Amino acid sequence: MRKVFNSRIDDLTKKFILKEQGPLSYSDQIIWPYLYKNILAELFEELILYDKITIKLSKNNAPLAVLINELGIELVQELIKEGTIELVLWLPWIVVGQGQDGKGQFDSSYLKGQPSIVVAWQANKEYSEPFHAIENAISLLKGSYAYRKKSFIADTVDKVILFDQEAAHASSDFILESYRNNILGPLGVPYTLDHTELGYEQRLKLLTLANKLLDVTFLSKNKCDTHNDYEANIITSTCLTNVRNTAKIAENTNTILKIENLPSLKQFFFEEHISLKDIVKLRNKNATNEFRKWIHSVEENMDSKDLTEEYLNAISGKKQKIKNKFLKTGLIYTVGAGMGSIIGAATGNLEAGALVGISIPTAIQTLTSLGYSYFNSYVIEKFLGGWNPRLFIDELKLKQNNKL
Template sequence: MISDPSMFPVEYTQVINEVAEELLYYDKIAFQVYGENIPLAVLINTFGVKGIEELLEQQAIEFVLWTPIVTYLVEDIPGVLPLQSGNMSSKAHCDPEESIIRGMKWMLNPLPRRYRRTLTKKLEKVYKLPSPEAAQPAVEFGYQGFEANIFAQFGLPKTKELTELKVDERAELCSLANECLELAISASFKYDVSMSKRFVGLNRTEFQRLRNAELIRNVTDILFEIEQVPNFKELIKQGIIGIKEVPKIRGHKSSVKFRSWITQLGTSTKAKGIAKEYIDSIANTKGFFETQQGKFFKTVVVTAFSGVVGGVIGGKIGSFIGVTASKLAEPFIDLGLNLLDAYVFEGLTKGWSPKHYIDKEIRSLVERKK
């Protein structure tokens, strides 16, 4: 919904910039799609067909065709539970091809038929569909959370029975259940959550595993600040990185290596000093694990290696606009750097350092625009 049509150009530009940022921060981002794939039309309008094909080749984008729904009663019916669950049944909501075809109709300049057919086949391969049974557990979560008074902190305390809730309370309960549904589907696809979710703020282990996307962004921004270069948001805002340049820039080998490396460091929230020493030591001949900070890092931060090594190798990091896409850390965590950790780390960084990426890829762009 657009509350103020006069603000549409500003809001549209903001959304496009945010998508471009996500593509630079993460290996992959996924979009929630409700029926016709309007996000696809926006992406093609923004990056062009060539840009979209580059992103597909890089496995940088996915689409989740959203079929499950949780609804609430809008009329007061005594004795009836407030929520219902189900799935969308229209062809556009269930069939990726139909979703793509209808989405392309929103393009500013429609593609020739031969391009549409070729692109549609490629796009169908990056569609994901949630389980048909996904919505019912979210309803049960809503009921159980209300009965346990978990939702009191969200403004919905248990002061009455479920069947006695007023329409505004039913709407809020439905909103909480849908939020749970989104998180559950995110976890099932091994996605991280980028946008703020109320449940993610709870201090619970299962939700903490969904927070990696923000950590990756925050650590990247810290390193850019240390090296005194603008972050991706500012680079795009200032026109240093053009929107149409994003697919090519993120496809550079150095960019791919940096995202893999930052995924590991991103699972740690350690101080700037450690991050700075980490970068400098890799750039120098002296190994990081030979430094004093490195020894400390080895003891307390090595959790980032064993836990996410699968994610680094898989290279499926990213974020949703709504939900993010990434290979989550597996539950096995080791406090010591074992041989496999060391081997993988050496393989990732041999002959390359994140500082090289910042100097060669980012700083050079800044200097070019001066």
């Protein structure tokens, strides 16, 4: 199973909806509609390409409100209940002290003698307890959801993950210990003074490293891919061994779509060939499920030429083993999984699956319902040839032509 960690909805809603950084500038107001559309396009892409989406919820839990607003409370409830969407309450914070003069004014001289970075904790019930966090997210929405709130909370509250303080303390301690041992020089923080004597700018560098380590520790532990481009360095390299960036999977998918004269998945969404609500129906089709397995089984670093050859081989059946005169099986997918930690990593297990053919009566019934025009792509490719990636492409083309 491939999971992706989505933190962008949380990051953007804190700035543009909750306005935690203050009133929006004129340029922010202009760009926000595009940014909002883009995070929805990313969600569309994730629903197609990943088995599970882990959504980060921090202060105010706005991402859950966005999901309910866009998909409807019933559908979001179903997706969480079945495990397609997973919510994680991001409770720990690593922060840097901002020295004050006792009157609320910043004064860096007051930093001396204070720890350079510290772990904070979200203690407010509205944000730290699943029941209250979900209730708070629903309260952000316009309109009444009273008719569904009780049922929604009952089905989802036990499925919320709590990311607790332990990892934050471990990340903070590791960074400070690395600093004391002068390991962080290549990263711009050589040891010069005790960390309690550092100036504000150096403390910010330590804070950035600690938060990056916290992020990749979560990603590695929970086996999640990520949109963020985390640089492999002496601090993160162990964890990043087990973390993939979503960009390559999306790039490979879009290469296939280009071969078939289709727009990228994001562009497909932007052009409104399919709504976000309808994507769930497409996601659950067998053609999409099998494509998801196939695209993750393709070698990640394959260039476009080799990927094109891989795709053409797959749709022509060259790599499939004929079982008998009528049926072909054997699409086996191997997914490497790993779990890392701050100090080490261990390998996971392998998953495999096979696609089994359909009966002749079923094929005939399906043929009559689809019409002769799809005889070649459906019966020949699926019934006689076994599943291949073009079946997913056919689904997209049907959506593009508004035939479904």
